[in-house]
Amino acid sequence: MSVVKQPPYTMLDLVKIVDTWPYPSDPNYNNHLSSYYTFHIPPFPHPFGYIHRDFVQDVPWFPNLWNINHQTRKMTFISPPSFHSRSEAMRLSLLAGHQSPNPVPSLRRWTNEEFPLLYPPTREVVLKLDGCGVDMLGGINETVCVVAYVTIPGQEHKLWISKRAWWKSAYPRLWDCTAGGGLAFAETPLEGMVREAWEEVGLPKEWMMQRAKKVGENSFQLCRTEIGEDGCQMQVQHLFEVDLSGGEVVPDVKKAMTEECEEVRLVGVGEVKRMMRDGEMKPGAAMVILDWMIRWGYVSEETEGREGFEEIKRRLKRRLVIE
Structure with a gap:
């Protein structure tokens, strides 16, 4: 690369x-992936994106909304199964990061613009989120x-x-x-x-x-x-x-x-x-x-x-x- x-x-x-x-053919591929956690939302079987480990470490993730497995490098978003409940839970998660004493650069500016989070295999919209979270979640x-x-x-x-x-x-x-x-x-x-x-x-x-x-x-x-x-x-x-x-x-x-x-x-x-x-x-x-x-x-x-x-x-x- x-x-x-x-x-x-x-x-x-x-x-x-x-x-x-x-x-995948790049010799650095597996080493590169070791810096990322896959982002999951049940019940969808495939991941939604890649979250860099710096975000995993530096953002205050709510333990009742996020299950973080450091061994498998998986971030699982746990929310009620409706579109609106997922969107509200994501809003609260991003807002907590935005309002933290030292937010990561991506979360410093709350955009007040809503964007879709897509399920990659089908491009189904599963929730909406503020623009500050789009890049951070890697979708x-x-x-x-x-x-x-x-x-x-x-x-x-x-x-x-x-x-x-x-x-x-x-x-x-x-x-x-x-x-x-x-x-x-x-x-x-x-x-x-x-x-x-x-x-x-x-x-x-x-x-x-x-x-x-x-x-x-x-x-x-x-x-x-x-x-x-x-x-x-x-x-x-x-x-x-x-x-x-x-x-x-x-x-x-x-x-x-x-x-x-x-x-x-x-x-x-x-x-x-x-x-x-x-x-x-x-x-x-x-x-x-x-x-x-x-x-x-x-x-x-x-x-x-x-x-x-x-x-x-x-x-x-x-x-x-x-x-």
Whole structure:
């Protein structure tokens, strides 16, 4: 498991920066897993995620709600079997960690945003929880991402990209895709994308609902939380694109720059590639744009070599497995 730490990056380097969880064939795989506890909720037979041992040690887990087996490295969440009772018990658990005298970084900010916890084999939603607990519990984290583009006859495409605000806890002032964010509880991916596109860059909701296209998913697994702690993220990106070539609708730059972004810019594909290679783009957003570039032919076997291109495609669609 090697990560290129300094730019300039190749496209495969960018994927390796994001898809850092070792594969079973990696010699370091078992040693890596020894730092994690599997997260279980009865009566579901399969685990929900991986919790890093630092969280196990540093968070005040209620003994009436959590059974911790240090020998088998299992964390079992014990709650009444209904959706609402599970959700309330999880809220109390996370709130206790948030209100402790020295909370772990993930729990310091109570987001007041509810997200689903998914059962990995079926993606059934088994409870809802505050966003501060998503990364800590190491479960599947669904996001929605949209790339808005402009077609110019005889020229390369241009993409609308946004620069993250300075106050963002993760990746401040790095470039991002047009809009994106976490998929909230009870939202469909389309609804989530439309909400994020309106909130972040002012793209009209009804117009986006009608014009934006779902183009697939990315999935990959990280060894860090969003803010850089040791942990597990199993990311699923729901990918959308929208053609803004007609000029009828464009991002609302004034709205975006007063709320979520420092800058919104229309940039040619070549310059976006340079930004990606020079480390100026948020790593997860680079995966969204990389997928777009593959579909539109800007990244291919010819540009990356056969083996590199095949590895990029394979790792962008990683099968998420918890053992």
